[in-house]
Amino acid sequence: MTLTLPPHLARYVVAQGSITLDGVSLTVADLADDTFAVSLIPTTLELTTLGRAQVGDPVNVEVDVLAKYVERLVAHPAQEARA
Numbered sequence: 001m002t003l004t005l006p007p008h009l010a011r012y013v014v015a016q017g018s019i020t021l022d023g024v025s026l027t028v029a030d031l032a033d034d035t036f037a038v039s040l041i042p043t044t045l046e047l048t049t050l051g052r053a054q055v056g057d058p059v060n061v062e063v064d065v066l067a068k069y070v071e072r073l074v075a076h077p078a079q080e081a082r083a
């Protein structure tokens with residue numbers, strides 16, 4: 001399944017990283033400039049709404065929280081703890 005990658009989320013998505021679509025935890029199988037792909041196994045197709053998704057349907061995308069932790073750590077390097 002190939003989806004459009006929202007530009008504001010692009011920096012959080014990496015090949016073989018984690019992504020959640022409509023609440024389903026998945027692995028990014030392929031990544032291009034403005035698209036990404038996931039491979040859906042039969043169990044996922046059977047047990048989740050992704051098995052009934054049609055071309056053009058909107059999908060809720062949640063990026064890996066680890067990517068956001070890294071972004072925050074880089075933006076705010078170690079500081080002394082304040083009481």
Ligand SMILES: Cc1nc2c(=O)[nH]c(=O)nc-2n(C[C@H](O)[C@H](O)[C@H](O)CO)c1C
Pocket residue numbers: 024025026027028038039040041042043044045047048
């Ligand atoms: C990490 C992960 N990656 C994938 C994937 O890339 N493709 C896929 O079809 N299923 C994956 N799964 C398992 C799904 O999260 C799981 O099948 C559904 O949540 C249903 O339980 C998981 C857990």
